[in-house]
Amino acid sequence: MSAHESNYEPTSRLGKWFDERLPVARLMHGQFVDFPTPRNLNYAWTFGGILTFCLALQIVSGIVLAMHYQPSAEGAFASVDHIRRDVNFGWLIQPMHAVGASMFFVAVYIHIFRGLYYGSYKAPREVLWILGVFILFAMMATAFMGYALPWGQMSFWGVTVITNLFSALDSIWAGLGTAITEWLWGGYAVTGVTLNRFFSLHYLLPFVIAGLVILHIWALHVAGQNNPTGLDIKSKSDSVPMYPYAVAKDAVGLFAFLIVFAWFVLIMPDYLGHADNFTPANPLVTPPHIVPEWYFLPFYAILRAIPSKLGGVIAMFASVLILLFVPWLDTSRVRSAKYRPYYKIAFWFFVFTCVALGWLGSKPAEQPYVFWAQFFTFAYFAFFLIALPVLGLIETPKQLPRSITESVLGKSGGGGAAVPAGAAAAPEKR
Amino acid sequence: MAATAEEPNRRDFLVIAGSAFAAVGGAISLWPFIAQMNPDSSAQALASVELDLSPVKEGQAITAMWRGKPVFIRNRTKEEVAKAIADDGAALPDNSARNMALPESDPATDANRTKQGHENFLILIGICTHLGCIPKGQAIGDSKGEFGGWFCPCHGSHYDTAGRIRKGPAPRNLEVPPYAFIGDSKIKIG
Numbered sequence: 001m002s003a004h005e006s007n008y009e010p011t012s013r014l015g016k017w018f019d020e021r022l023p024v025a026r027l028m029h030g031q032f033v034d035f036p037t038p039r040n041l042n043y044a045w046t047f048g049g050i051l052t053f054c055l056a057l058q059i060v061s062g063i064v065l066a067m068h069y070q071p072s073a074e075g076a077f078a079s080v081d082h083i084r085r086d087v088n089f090g091w092l093i094q095p096m097h098a099v100g101a102s103m104f105f106v107a108v109y110i111h112i113f114r115g116l117y118y119g120s121y122k123a124p125r126e127v128l129w130i131l132g133v134f135i136l137f138a139m140m141a142t143a144f145m146g147y148a149l150p151w152g153q154m155s156f157w158g159v160t161v162i163t164n165l166f167s168a169l170d171s172i173w174a175g176l177g178t179a180i181t182e183w184l185w186g187g188y189a190v191t192g193v194t195l196n197r198f199f200s201l202h203y204l205l206p207f208v209i210a211g212l213v214i215l216h217i218w219a220l221h222v223a224g225q226n227n228p229t230g231l232d233i234k235s236k237s238d239s240v241p242m243y244p245y246a247v248a249k250d251a252v253g254l255f256a257f258l259i260v261f262a263w264f265v266l267i268m269p270d271y272l273g274h275a276d277n278f279t280p281a282n283p284l285v286t287p288p289h290i291v292p293e294w295y296f297l298p299f300y301a302i303l304r305a306i307p308s309k310l311g312g313v314i315a316m317f318a319s320v321l322i323l324l325f326v327p328w329l330d331t332s333r334v335r336s337a338k339y340r341p342y343y344k345i346a347f348w349f350f351v352f353t354c355v356a357l358g359w360l361g362s363k364p365a366e367q368p369y370v371f372w373a374q375f376f377t378f379a380y381f382a383f384f385l386i387a388l389p390v391l392g393l394i395e396t397p398k399q400l401p402r403s404i405t406e407s408v409l410g411k412s413g414g415g416g417a418a419v420p421a422g423a424a425a426a427p428e429k430r
Numbered sequence: 431m432a433a434t435a436e437e438p439n440r441r442d443f444l445v446i447a448g449s450a451f452a453a454v455g456g457a458i459s460l461w462p463f464i465a466q467m468n469p470d471s472s473a474q475a476l477a478s479v480e481l482d483l484s485p486v487k488e489g490q491a492i493t494a495m496w497r498g499k500p501v502f503i504r505n506r507t508k509e510e511v512a513k514a515i516a517d518d519g520a521a522l523p524d525n526s527a528r529n530m531a532l533p534e535s536d537p538a539t540d541a542n543r544t545k546q547g548h549e550n551f552l553i554l555i556g557i558c559t560h561l562g563c564i565p566k567g568q569a570i571g572d573s574k575g576e577f578g579g580w581f582c583p584c585h586g587s588h589y590d591t592a593g594r595i596r597k598g599p600a601p602r603n604l605e606v607p608p609y610a611f612i613g614d615s616k617i618k619i620g
Contacts, residue, residue, distance in 0.1 A: 157563065161584065164562035171601060174534075183464075187473040189498035189557075197467065284493060284500050286563040288583045304585055309560055309601045365586045 004221075006030025031221055036239035037246040038227035040408050044118075045225065045246075046253025047111040053254060054104040055213060059206050061097040069149065071199035073192025076151035077280040095269030101143050102272045103261050105295035108136060116326070117347055119335030120226040126327040128219035131212055133323045138209045140296070140320070145202040147293055151195060152277030157290045159198070160190050165303075168313040189283060229407045230335025231400065238404040289364055297361030298354050302380065304365050305373035315377065322384045329384055331392030339398040346387040353379045473498075478620030480612070483551065491568045493556060496619045500556040500564055501607060502580070506591060510578065511549055514540040514592035517577075522603075523595050529606040540592045543606050553617070554593040555607050558582040560600035565589060580604070 008029035010016040019026055068087050070079040083090040112132070115121055121129035144162060148155045163184050169177035186193035224233060233239045240246070264271060272294060276287045292300050302319050306312035322329075337344045356376045363369040401407040479496050483503065486492050491504040506514070518539045526534050527542035536542050544552060558565050560582065566572040567580035567589075575581030576597060577590035587598030594603040609619040 157584075161561040161563065164560075167562075168601075182469055183467050185469075186467055187469045187498055191473075191498055193470075193473070283498065284495075284564065286565075286582075286584060288566075290563065290584050304599075307599055309599055312599065365584075 004030060004035060007034055031217075032247075033241065033243040035221065035242040036233060037225055037242050038233060038404055039238060039240045039245075040227050040229060040404050041225065041246060041249065042228055043249070043253050044110070044114040045227075046250045047107050047114065048220075049250035050107045050254050050257050051104070051111060052213065054100060054107055055206065055209060058097060058100050058104060059210070061093050061100060062203070062206065064093050065097055066203060069199075071149070071196050073151060073195055073281070076149060076195060080150045092265070095265045099261065099264045099269060099272060101146060102293070102295065103257070103264070104139065105143070107257065108139060109295070112136070112323075113351060115226075116350075117337045118226055118228060119230050119330070119332075119337070121327045122230075122330065122333075122335050123327070124223045125219070125226065128216060128223060129327055130324055131216040131219055133320075135209055135212045135216060136323070137320065138205055138212060142202060142205040142209065143293065143295070145198040145205070148195060148198045149202065150277060151281045153279045153281055153285075153287050154274045154277040154290070156190060156281035156283065157286055158292055159194065161290055162292075163190065163194075165313045165316070168310040171310050191283075226335060227404060228336060228338060229401060229404055230339070231404050231407075234403050235405065291362055294358065294362075297359075298357035298380075299361075301357040301361035301373045302377045304361070305370065305377040319377075319380060322381070326384065326388065329388040331389050332395065332397070333392075334397040334400065339400050340391070340395055341398065342391050342395045343387070346383060346391060349379070350383040350387075353383065478618055480616060480618045482616050484615040488550065493568050494619070496555075496607060501619060502552070502554045502556040502568055502593075502604070504552045504568075506550050506552055508550075510591040511540070513578065514552075514590060517590055517592070517594075520596075524602045526603070527606070528603040530608045531606070538592070538594050538603055543592050543594075543603075545609075545611060548611055551617075552591070552593060553606065553609055553619070554604040556580075556604070558584065558587055558600055559595065559602040559604065560585055560587050560598070565604075 006026045006029050008019075008023075008026040010019045010025070015025065065083060068079065068083045068090065070076055080094065083094045085091075087093075115129065115132070144158070148159045163181055166180040166184065167177035169180065171177075182188060184194070185191065186197060231238075274291065274293075279287075291297065299316050299319055303312045303316040306315045332340060332343065334340055337347050353376050357373065357380065360369050360373040360376065477497065479494060481494055481503070483505070486503060486505045488505050489507045491502060494501045494503060518537075522538055525538050527536040527538050528534075529536070529543055532542060540549070556564055556568070561584060563582050563584035565575075565580035565582040565587070567574040573581045573583075575588035577588050579589040579591045579593055581588055582598065582600065585599050587600035588596050589600075589604055590596050592603075593606075595601070607619050609617050612618050
C-alpha cells in the first residue's frame with residue numbers, strides 16, 4: 001500500500017511460518033495498527049469507520065432478511081410483514097436494515113461535508129475522492145432498489161417515477177427512452193418482473209460497494225489522512241499510531257452513533273419511512289403525494305425545480321455527477337476551510353442549501369415551494385461552479401501553522417521541541 | 431525483439447488483430463445477458479383486451495388494464511366534447527395527435543384523438559407522460575385540473591378534456607392506444 005513499513009513481528013512460530021507464506025497479518029498490522037494518523041483528527045474523522053460498520057451491518061442484516069423475503073409481486077408485501085411479526089428476531093433485524101439505510105446516508109453525508117470543509121479532495125487525494133463519489137452512486141442505486149422490495153405504494157410509485165426518468169431521452173432520440181424503460185421493467189409497466197430483478201441487483205450491489213470501499217481505503221492509505229489543518233504529516237511528532245489513538249476515538253464516535261441508531265430501531269422503527277408504504281402496491285392508484293426517502297429529497301427537489309422534463313432529469317443527475325469534478329473546480333491551494341474565511345461562509349450556505357432543498361423536496365409541487373426550489377437549485381450549482389473556482393482566486397487565506405504539531409501545541413511545541421508540561425503528548429516512544 | 435524488426439511489425443499486427451477479435455467476441459457475448467431483461471414473451475402476449483362500454487353512461491369514466499397499464503375510458507359530456515374541439519386551435523405544448531394508430535405528424539385535434547362516430551368516447555393510456563403517475567380525474571370527486579380533463583398530483587400536470595397536456599412539466603399528450611369498435615359499444619384495445 002503506502003511507503004509506510006509495517007513493524008509487525010510475529011510472536012509465535014505458527015505466526016512466523018504463516019507470515020513467510022501469506023503476510024496478511026503484516027499488511028493489516030501496518031495499515032490498521034501502527035499506521036501513522038495525524039494527531040489532530042477531530043470527531044468528523046470517525047465517520048469513515050462508522051460507514052464501514054454500516055456497510056457490514058447492512059450486508060449481515062440483509063443476508064438474514066433474504067432468507068425470509070419473497071421477491072414476487074404477490075408475496076413481497078406479506079413476507080415483510082411476516083418477517084416483522086413471525087420470524088424470530090425479525091422485529092429487530094428488519095428495522096435494523098431499514099433504519100440502517102437511513103443511518104448509512106446520515107453518516108455518508110456528514111463524511112462528504114467533512115471532505116468538502118477540510119478540502120480532502122485536493123491533491124494528492126483526487127482519486128480517493130472520486131472513488132468515494134462512486135461509492136455514493138452505488139449506495140444510491142442500492143438504497144433505491146432496496147426501498148422497492150417491500151412492494152408498498154411508495155415502493156411501487158417510487159420505482160415508477162424514477163425509472164420513468166429515462167423516458168426523458170425520448171425527446172433526444174424518439175423511442176430510446178421508452179426502450180430503456182421497458183428494458184429496465186421487463187414489461188410495459190412496473191410489475192413483479194421488475195421487483196425480481198431489483199432484488200437480484202440489490203443483493204449484488206453491496207458487494208460492489210465493498211470492493212470500492214477497499215479501493216477507497218487503499219487510496220486513503222497511499223496519500224494518508226487529511227486533517228483539520230489540511231497540512232501534510234512532516235515530522236514524526238505530527239502523527240500518532242492508528243492503534244490505540246484513532247481506533248479509540250473511532251470507537252467513541254461509533255458508540256455515540258449507535259445510540260441514535262438504536263433509538264430509531266427500538267423506539268420509532270418506522271419514523272423515517274412513509275405511511276403510504278404500509279398499503280400494498282396498486283398499479284391503478286397513485287398516492288396523492290409521492291416522495292422518496294428523506295436522503296433523496298434534495299435531488300428530488302432539483303428534479304422538480306426545472307419546468308422541463310429532460311431539463312429536470314439532467315439537472316438531477318448533474319447535481320450528483322458534479323461531485324466528481326470538485327477536485328478541479330476548486331482553485332484554492334489551501335485545503336482546510338479553517339484558513340479560508342470566504343469559503344467557510346460559502347460552505348455553510350451550501351449546507352443550508354442542501355437542507356433547504358431537502359425540505360422543499362418533501363413539499364408538493366406548488367408555489368411558493370417551486371420558486372424556492374429553483375432558487376436553491378441555482379445556489380446548489382453556484383457553490384460548485386462559481387464559489388469553488390472564484391473564491392480560490394480572490395480570497396486571502398489566513399496564516400497557516402507551520403506544522404500539525406504547531407497547531408496543537410502552539411509555536412513552542414513545533415519542530416520537535418521539548419513537549420510542554422501538561423500538553424496532550426503521546427506517552428509512547430517515537 | 432530482433433533488432434531488424436520495423437514498426438509496426440508482424441507481432442504488433444497479430445496483437446492488435448487478436449485483441450480486436452477478443453473485444454468484438456466479448457461484446458457480442460454480452461448481448462444475451464443484456465437482452466434477457468427486455469419484456470419476455472409472456473409479457474408481450476398480453477397484447478389485447480375486449481371491453482363492453484354500454485354501462486359507461488355520459489359523464490362517467492372507467493379504467494381498464496392493457497399491457498399492465500391503466501387505460502382511461504371516459505364517456506364525455508357534450509360540453510366536454512365541445513370544449514375539446516374549441517381548444518383545437520389553442521396554443522398546445524404538444525401538437526401531435528399521440529395516437530398510436532396515426533402518424534406522429536398528425537395534429538392534436540380532438541378528431542385525431544377519438545374515433546369518428548364515437549367522439550364522445552375518449553380512450554387514453556392513463557399514465558402521465560412526465561414520470562408515469564396515474565393522473566386524477568377518473569373517479570367522482572377527483573380534481574380534474576384547470577382544463578377539466580385530468581390532473582397529475584405528482585408534479586402538477588394538467589390535461590384537458592381531450593387528454594392533451596396544457597400546463598405542467600409533462601412533455602406529451604396522454605397517449606391514445608390502438609383500439610377499434612367491434613359492434614356498437616364493444617371495443618378491442620391492442
